[in-house]
Amino acid sequence: MTRLSDWTTSRIFALLILVGLLSVVFLWSLNPVGSQAQTTFAVYLSIDLVVFAMASYIFRVSKWKEGVGRLPLVAGCLALLVLFYVGLTA
Amino acid sequence: MSGPDQSRKTGGTVERLVGWLDSRLGLSHEVLRPVPRYSINPFYWLGALAMVAFLIQGITGSIMLLYYVPSPSTAYASTLYIFQSVSYGQFLETVHLYTAYAMIMLAFMHMMRGFFVSVHKKPREVMWVTGMLMGFVTLGFGFTGYLLPWTVVSYSATKVGTAMIGLLPGPVSSFAEFLLIGAGGDAGELLRFFDLHVVVLPAILLVLLGVKMYILETHGVSEPVTGGTPDPKGRGRTIPFFPDVSFYLLELAALFGAAMLLVSVLFPLSLPAAYSPAAAGQSISQPDWYFLWIYQIIKISAFEQAGLTWALSFVALIFVVLVLLPFIDRGGTRRIARRPLYITLGLVFMAEVAVLTAWGHLTPGQVIPNEQALLVLGGTALLVSTISWAAYKYLPSHPPRSVKAEPTSLQSGATSHGHSTSTWTSGIFVAVLGLGALSIGDSINSIVVMAASGINAPGLATLAFSLVGLTLAVVASSFLLYRLDLGQGRIKRHVKAFEVGWRL
Numbered sequence: 001m002t003r004l005s006d007w008t009t010s011r012i013f014a015l016l017i018l019v020g021l022l023s024v025v026f027l028w029s030l031n032p033v034g035s036q037a038q039t040t041f042a043v044y045l046s047i048d049l050v051v052f053a054m055a056s057y058i059f060r061v062s063k064w065k066e067g068v069g070r071l072p073l074v075a076g077c078l079a080l081l082v083l084f085y086v087g088l089t090a
Numbered sequence: 091m092s093g094p095d096q097s098r099k100t101g102g103t104v105e106r107l108v109g110w111l112d113s114r115l116g117l118s119h120e121v122l123r124p125v126p127r128y129s130i131n132p133f134y135w136l137g138a139l140a141m142v143a144f145l146i147q148g149i150t151g152s153i154m155l156l157y158y159v160p161s162p163s164t165a166y167a168s169t170l171y172i173f174q175s176v177s178y179g180q181f182l183e184t185v186h187l188y189t190a191y192a193m194i195m196l197a198f199m200h201m202m203r204g205f206f207v208s209v210h211k212k213p214r215e216v217m218w219v220t221g222m223l224m225g226f227v228t229l230g231f232g233f234t235g236y237l238l239p240w241t242v243v244s245y246s247a248t249k250v251g252t253a254m255i256g257l258l259p260g261p262v263s264s265f266a267e268f269l270l271i272g273a274g275g276d277a278g279e280l281l282r283f284f285d286l287h288v289v290v291l292p293a294i295l296l297v298l299l300g301v302k303m304y305i306l307e308t309h310g311v312s313e314p315v316t317g318g319t320p321d322p323k324g325r326g327r328t329i330p331f332f333p334d335v336s337f338y339l340l341e342l343a344a345l346f347g348a349a350m351l352l353v354s355v356l357f358p359l360s361l362p363a364a365y366s367p368a369a370a371g372q373s374i375s376q377p378d379w380y381f382l383w384i385y386q387i388i389k390i391s392a393f394e395q396a397g398l399t400w401a402l403s404f405v406a407l408i409f410v411v412l413v414l415l416p417f418i419d420r421g422g423t424r425r426i427a428r429r430p431l432y433i434t435l436g437l438v439f440m441a442e443v444a445v446l447t448a449w450g451h452l453t454p455g456q457v458i459p460n461e462q463a464l465l466v467l468g469g470t471a472l473l474v475s476t477i478s479w480a481a482y483k484y485l486p487s488h489p490p491r492s493v494k495a496e497p498t499s500l501q502s503g504a505t506s507h508g509h510s511t512s513t514w515t516s517g518i519f520v521a522v523l524g525l526g527a528l529s530i531g532d533s534i535n536s537i538v539v540m541a542a543s544g545i546n547a548p549g550l551a552t553l554a555f556s557l558v559g560l561t562l563a564v565v566a567s568s569f570l571l572y573r574l575d576l577g578q579g580r581i582k583r584h585v586k587a588f589e590v591g592w593r594l
Contacts, residue, residue, distance in 0.1 A: 049348040
């Protein structure tokens with residue numbers, strides 16, 4: 001598996017934290033009544049969970065000095081893009 | 091600021107936070123023993139994921155408890171109130187149901203994986219029995235929780251279950267009736283089910299979890315099955331539970347939670363009609379999917395009336411054998427290649443459960459003729475046994491030379507790739523076996539149905555579809571057997587010998 005440099009990894013980590021924070025802020029702004037809000041809530045909460053999993057993966061693998069793999073991060077970023085698209089169009 | 095400097099700063103902040111937590115809580119001081127590097131693999135943590143599902147159910151269930159009222163006159167109304175008027179109420183109920191399904195599925199996968207890699211063998215016999223008891227408690231959650239919404243479907247299905255209690259042997263039947271039915275009547279029964287679901291079963295599960303964790307801490311994670319003896323490399327590198335393994339588990343839990351949320355959004359729950367005697371008379375009693383395989387056995391015509399006791403005894407025998415497995419399968423080796431009988435029995439069991447469940451879903455309320463049952467269940471067993479026999483005859487009994495050496499890190503290129511390819515091929519092989527079993531069951535079923543009621547277009551379409559599935563399964567099995575054999579080339583040698591004989 002291709003490994004990413006520390007420089008790239010640290011920027012992705014910072015970006016993930018930002019995306020997670022934005023998603024949390026958006027979650028708190030939702031009107032909780034109605035099925036539409038339930039869908040949006042679930043999608044944005046999923047985004048937060050995926051962001052957390054990716055950030056935790058970067059922290060853990062960096063600590064093991066095994067190098068952060070490109071594939072899990074690309075897969076995670078694609079999942080986030082799809083979820084954002086679903087969240088915005090729901 | 092340069093790149094690496096910023097990286098150190100980011101890593102430093104998180105590490106400082108982890109260090110702060112550790113110094114206050116003492117998490118790294120051997121609270122849980124370090125685990126071997128090879129156990130950083132989702133298949134080792136299926137049981138932990140089942141407990142994550144239990145935790146999510148605890149959270150969603152606790153919120154629903156604020157509104158739910160367990161009496162026949164209010165149970166459905168309060169469930170409907172949660173659905174329609176409570177913020178995110180429908181979402182809560184949907185997540186609660188789907189995590190329950192996931193918990194049962196994960197527990198089953200955890201059990202079957204444990205069976206195939208022989209975790210039930212010495213010295214983990216008690217851990218296996220504890221795990222099986224936890225599995226029964228998980229099924230108990232499903233059984234008791236199903237009644238609580240008081241819908242026509244849940245009431246009818248539960249009545250079928252409780253009616254079977256009377257067929258159990260005397261003392262067992264009396265105890266089960268006392269436990270489930272109480273003072274009698276719908277009100278008493280609902281209250282008993284509610285108490286069991288929210289108090290008794292969670293308490294029992296937590297105690298059993300404590301026992302299992304204690305045994306796990308005593309013996310550690312089981313070694314991978316790489317030969318007749320435990321892998322000596324497995325004892326090498328270990329990873330501290332906190333923060334490394336804890337973070338890995340949190341990653342798995344987060345991804346599992348995200349998947350559950352998305353499934354709940356894609357397939358939101360709709361509440362069936364309320365129970366009433368009139369509505370119950372019109373509906374077909376059918377248990378939830380995890381009990382369907384048992385129900386399908388009971389529906390076989392040989393087990394009707396007096397034969398029902400035999401059917402229940404047969405199902406009870408399966409459970410007893412599963413619990414006592416460590417004392418039955420006592421062979422010294424844990425290696426899959428040396429356990430053909432047990433591995434084949436395990437595969438047949440999995441295939442039969444899948445076929446019975448799918449079949450039960452397709453034939454609600456229908457009595458199954460004996461010949462049809464014999465053909466479908468016998469055909470499934472025959473197919474799976476034949477493929478298993480072929481695999482044992484032609485697959486290499488030792489791992490190929492290229493994958494024998496255990497990789498020392500994730501970056502060990504070719505060896506790691508060879509091992510992971512073999513693992514994936516084996517996984518796909520098991521899935522293909524399942525497809526083949528379902529296809530043969532479905533094709534025999536459609537032939538029998540057409541023989542009984544005449545040839546028709548839907549029947550022909552089902553037959554054609556299942557035959558295509560069966561052909562695909564056979565072709566895919568042959569390809570996968572060949573692929574798994576590449577390291578040793580036994581199939582290649584057989585083919586060559588056959589070709590030489592043909593030419594002569």
